[in-house]
Amino acid sequence: MKNQIFLSLLLGTAISLSALGAASAQDKTVKIGALSDQSGLYADLGGPGSTLAAQMAVEDSGLTAKGWKIDIISGDHQNKPDIGTAIARQWFDVEKVDVIVDVPNSGVALAVNNVVKEKNGVFINSGAATSDLTNAQCSPNTVHWTYDTYTLAHGTGQALVKAGGDTWFFLTADYAFGAALERDTTAVILANGGKVLGGVKHPLNTADFSSFLLQAQASKAKVIGLANAGGDTTNTIKQAAEFGIVKGGQKLAALLLFITDVKAIGLETAQGLNFTETFYWDMNDKTREFSKKFAARMKNGAPPSMVQAGVYAGLMHYFKALEALGGNPHDGVKVVDKMKSIPTDDPLFGKGEVQPNGRAIHPAYLFEVKKPSESKAPWDFYKLVGTVSADQAFTPLSESKCALLKK
Amino acid sequence: MQALYAQLLVGLINGSFYALLSLGLAVIFGMLNIINFAHGALYMMGAFCAYFLLSAGIGYWWALLLAPIAVGVFGMILERTMLQWLSGLDHLYGLLLTFGLALIIQGVFQNYFGSSGLPYAIPDELRGGMNLGFMFLPIYRGWVVIFSLIVCLATWYLIERTRLGAYLRAATENPTLVRAFGINVPRMITLTYGLGVGLAALAGVLSAPINQVRPLMGENIIIVVFAVVVIGGMGSIMGSIITGFALGVIEGLTKYFYPEASNTVVFVLMVLVLLVKPAGLTGRAA
Numbered sequence: 001m002k003n004q005i006f007l008s009l010l011l012g013t014a015i016s017l018s019a020l021g022a023a024s025a026q027d028k029t030v031k032i033g034a035l036s037d038q039s040g041l042y043a044d045l046g047g048p049g050s051t052l053a054a055q056m057a058v059e060d061s062g063l064t065a066k067g068w069k070i071d072i073i074s075g076d077h078q079n080k081p082d083i084g085t086a087i088a089r090q091w092f093d094v095e096k097v098d099v100i101v102d103v104p105n106s107g108v109a110l111a112v113n114n115v116v117k118e119k120n121g122v123f124i125n126s127g128a129a130t131s132d133l134t135n136a137q138c139s140p141n142t143v144h145w146t147y148d149t150y151t152l153a154h155g156t157g158q159a160l161v162k163a164g165g166d167t168w169f170f171l172t173a174d175y176a177f178g179a180a181l182e183r184d185t186t187a188v189i190l191a192n193g194g195k196v197l198g199g200v201k202h203p204l205n206t207a208d209f210s211s212f213l214l215q216a217q218a219s220k221a222k223v224i225g226l227a228n229a230g231g232d233t234t235n236t237i238k239q240a241a242e243f244g245i246v247k248g249g250q251k252l253a254a255l256l257l258f259i260t261d262v263k264a265i266g267l268e269t270a271q272g273l274n275f276t277e278t279f280y281w282d283m284n285d286k287t288r289e290f291s292k293k294f295a296a297r298m299k300n301g302a303p304p305s306m307v308q309a310g311v312y313a314g315l316m317h318y319f320k321a322l323e324a325l326g327g328n329p330h331d332g333v334k335v336v337d338k339m340k341s342i343p344t345d346d347p348l349f350g351k352g353e354v355q356p357n358g359r360a361i362h363p364a365y366l367f368e369v370k371k372p373s374e375s376k377a378p379w380d381f382y383k384l385v386g387t388v389s390a391d392q393a394f395t396p397l398s399e400s401k402c403a404l405l406k407k
Numbered sequence: 408m409q410a411l412y413a414q415l416l417v418g419l420i421n422g423s424f425y426a427l428l429s430l431g432l433a434v435i436f437g438m439l440n441i442i443n444f445a446h447g448a449l450y451m452m453g454a455f456c457a458y459f460l461l462s463a464g465i466g467y468w469w470a471l472l473l474a475p476i477a478v479g480v481f482g483m484i485l486e487r488t489m490l491q492w493l494s495g496l497d498h499l500y501g502l503l504l505t506f507g508l509a510l511i512i513q514g515v516f517q518n519y520f521g522s523s524g525l526p527y528a529i530p531d532e533l534r535g536g537m538n539l540g541f542m543f544l545p546i547y548r549g550w551v552v553i554f555s556l557i558v559c560l561a562t563w564y565l566i567e568r569t570r571l572g573a574y575l576r577a578a579t580e581n582p583t584l585v586r587a588f589g590i591n592v593p594r595m596i597t598l599t600y601g602l603g604v605g606l607a608a609l610a611g612v613l614s615a616p617i618n619q620v621r622p623l624m625g626e627n628i629i630i631v632v633f634a635v636v637v638i639g640g641m642g643s644i645m646g647s648i649i650t651g652f653a654l655g656v657i658e659g660l661t662k663y664f665y666p667e668a669s670n671t672v673v674f675v676l677m678v679l680v681l682l683v684k685p686a687g688l689t690g691r692a693a
Binding site for chain 2: 039040041043044045047174200201202203205206207208210211212214215217218230231234235238239242243244248260261263264265266268269299300302
């Protein structure tokens with residue numbers, strides 16, 4: 001009996017030793033957590049489509065053929081920071097997740113950002129807009145991929161002020177994202193000699209905007225800046241048309257507009273809107289090829305939004321870093337450092353880099369929504385009217401308050 | 408001052424939706440004793456029905472008639488197959504069943520249509536707007552106020568002033584006795600549920616051109632509407648109509664004076680009313 005116990009102990013030690021050896025040398029397992037709003041107002045621009053994008057990134061990376069084992073799980077943060085952080089904690093502690101992707105909703109993203117840093121995981125954010133993720137609240141574990149409020153302000157905001165829209169009134173979603181977008185856009189307006197006449201903060205997920213629109217109308221501002229997103233933006237634009245705001249000579253600035261929003265508004269009402277995105281499915285052959293494959297696997301046949309494209313591209317770059325490291329070290333800072341040292345190059349966003357503050361940079365594009373008569377196919381919605389170069393589209397490192405830059 | 412008039416009018420428009428929805432809830436609660444949590448989902452189905460009809464080439468005016476009938480029939484099937492077995496049980500059972508139904512219905516729609524919503528244009532006849540001096544009133548919104556006011560008053564008249572309404576009220580007081588007079592009470596109850604559901608669907612059709620048609624459109628509004636019903640007094644028809652319009656106006660004013668609180672003000676009022684008059688403003692204490 002005693003011998004048996006001794007033997008089994010010995011055996012157990014041997015097994016765990018060999019497992020430990022494998023982990024330190026060539027561990028080729030990765031677990032991805034796609035955390036998004038799966039059912040609320042941001043679900044169509046991220047949600048299940050982001051999980052699909054992650055899945056496609058795994059397939060296209062070719063790593064599974066090289067002996068890697070990559071799993072994806074998904075979660076619904078319901079736009080609540082407390083739920084988002086609880087899921088993130090559980091993923092790191094119990095599920096042993098290595099990387100969290102997507103996370104739209106700036107409030108949730110900032111909260112998850114802290115958890116990932118504490119657990120030394122990797123956070124590749126695509127869906128959130130706040131520029132704080134790579135500025136005041138930057139983290140050595142975070143890469144912010146697709147766009148941020150600085151991009152939006154310097155794209156749409158600057159273009160409108162330069163076109164003569166020098167007085168503004170803001171309709172702002174009352175949480176971290178709206179505040180960041182209003183702040184960044186205001187800075188651009190003031191720098192270009194414009195003026196902000198006022199604004200209202202509305203609760204997230206509002207159905208009726210008529211009261212707010214009447215206030216915007218009464219302000220006599222030339223431009224009404226919409227610092228909101230998703231369903232809030234589409235409702236505002238539809239109802240603004242109803243109240244004759246655009247016909248009355250005021251211009252709407254949809255600072256953040258996604259392709260799914262344009263679909264929901266309908267071209268009839270949305271035509272002529274100017275906005276900024278860093279990805280559109282119909283840019284070139286590579287984006288069209290990816291989008292065709294993506295749409296075929298979506299239930300409603302939708303092409304990828306820029307957020308979903310960002311999840312794909314961000315993960316592709318993450319896999320490149322892992323391959324360069326020769327295995328998964330399960331050390332977030334190490335992987336993110338590697339991601340920063342390799343230049344980015346993917347079919348959807350083109351060439352760029354991940355800056356020391358975690359900001360992935362690439363060009364941004366100014367689009368205009370087509371007239372119904374110009375749209376030749378389903379989802380043929382945008383006309384390219386301008387390009388903002390990568391160094392102009394994101395916060396210059398000299399202006400960033402990120403602590404990582406002060407090393 | 409002009410801005411204030413405008414906000415009052417806008418509040419009245421939102422109030423029309425609250426009134427129509429809370430009226431349906433009040434009818435169902437008053438007659439069936441069921442707290443119908445599926446009301447928001449059925450409101451959403453009304454809007455989707457209008458959207459489907461439009462895709463099939465049938466416009467807004469027919470949708471105003473057909474969508475409530477279609478959704479009403481769906482409601483009657485629900486009542487026949489599920490809700491009727493809960494009569495006489497605690498309110499909680501009906502609440503849980505209808506809440507579950509709401510989640511299922513919303514989930515099914517979300518699975519097929521996503522969450523962003525679908526566009527539904529304002530009918531040509533009601534496009535444009537009038538300049539009232541203090542504000543630009545879209546004709547469609549004016550139409551919503553007038554039309555829902557007529558529907559609300561007609562429903563009130565039907566239940567409180569006609570013979571059919573008298574049967575209904577009698578049947579809720581004492582179903583056994585009313586049956587003894589040769590009236591088919593179960594069928595009447597089914598039809599009443601259909602009527603309440605039809606009202607929700609009608610509100611859905613009315614709101615389709617203003618808001619988007621989306622699977623979760625009923626999720627938020629239903630909570631506000633329940634607050635309206637509680638403030639007005641559960642089961643009181645006129646109470647829910649008046650409270651619906653009044654709360655729309657109060658909410659509109661909050662959006663003007665302190666927008667951040669606009670989606671909580673209704674609940675603050677509800678708490679105050681419950682503290683002072685637990686049966687609601689027009690309700691009689693049991």
